[in-house]
Amino acid sequence: xxTEDKNIMTIENPIKYEMEGIxxxxxxxxxxxxxxxTFRAVLRQDPDxxxxxxxxxxxxxxxxxxxxxxxxxxSTLHSNDAIGAITRLRDIGIEGSLIGDVLKCSFAQRLLRRxxxxxxxxxxxxxxxxxxxxxxxxxxxxxxxxxxxx
Numbered sequence: 001x002x003t004e005d006k007n008i009m010t011i012e013n014p015i016k017y018e019m020e021g022i023x024x025x026x027x028x029x030x031x032x033x034x035x036x037x038t039f040r041a042v043l044r045q046d047p048d049x050x051x052x053x054x055x056x057x058x059x060x061x062x063x064x065x066x067x068x069x070x071x072x073x074x075s076t077l078h079s080n081d082a083i084g085a086i087t088r089l090r091d092i093g094i095e096g097s098l099i100g101d102v103l104k105c106s107f108a109q110r111l112l113r114r115x116x117x118x119x120x121x122x123x124x125x126x127x128x129x130x131x132x133x134x135x136x137x138x139x140x141x142x143x144x145x146x147x148x149x150x
Contacts, residue, residue, distance in 0.1 A: 001049060002019075002021050002022065004021075006048045006049060007023075007045065007046060007047045007048045007049075008021070008022045008023070008047065008048065008049045008050075008051070009022070009023045009024070009025065009042045009045060009047040009049070009050055009051070010022060010023070010024045010025060010050070010051040010052075010053075011025050011027065011035065011038050011039055011042060011050070011051070011052050011053065012024060012025070012026060012027070012051075012053040013026060013027040013035075013053055014026060023045070023047075025038050025041070025042055026038075035063070036063060039052075039063045039064070039067075040063075043067060043071075047071060048071070048072065049071070049072045049073075049074065050064065050067065050071055050072070050073045050074070051073075051074045051075070052064045052073060052074070052075040053075070053076070054075070054076045054077060054078075062093075062094070065089075065094050065098055065099075065102055066098075068102040073102075077089070077092070079106075079108065081108050081140065082106045082107060082108040082140045082141065082142035083106070083142050084108075085103070085106035085108075085142070086099060086103065086106075089103070103144055104143070104144060105141060105142060105143045105144060106141075106142045106144075107139065107140070107141050107142075108139065108140045108142075109137050109138065109139045109140075110137070110138045110139075111135045111136070111137055111138075112135060112136050112137075112138055113132040113134075113135060114132060114133060114134040114135055114136045115131065115132060116130075116131055116132055116133045117133070118133075119131065
């Protein structure tokens, strides 16, 4: 998604990885800079894409959802599966009609242990005798189209 003509901005707490070509903003409660202050400052920069770190608290929930009617907003939240994002958004206080207007897709992933390719799960020096080495992602993408009556 990162191209020269796209203004991509993030709001994170903390910033975990510095990324070239993306304006990253950090929430600093100790300095008196709240999520709402940071989010409003980001919106004034006319971003094409906004990434908001995990939506845990009440304040970070409403502003990104409301802004997503005019911007592409990406965020994370905890849910058991991709379709469960709808229920989770309702649980954290987002109105059903607004969810239907702004949620375009949800993506879920689970990381599973990968069976060791050397010993086929029996245990060897390569896998420290546990039978597994590495992980594999199992993913599901849920595209929401049409009218969603939540």
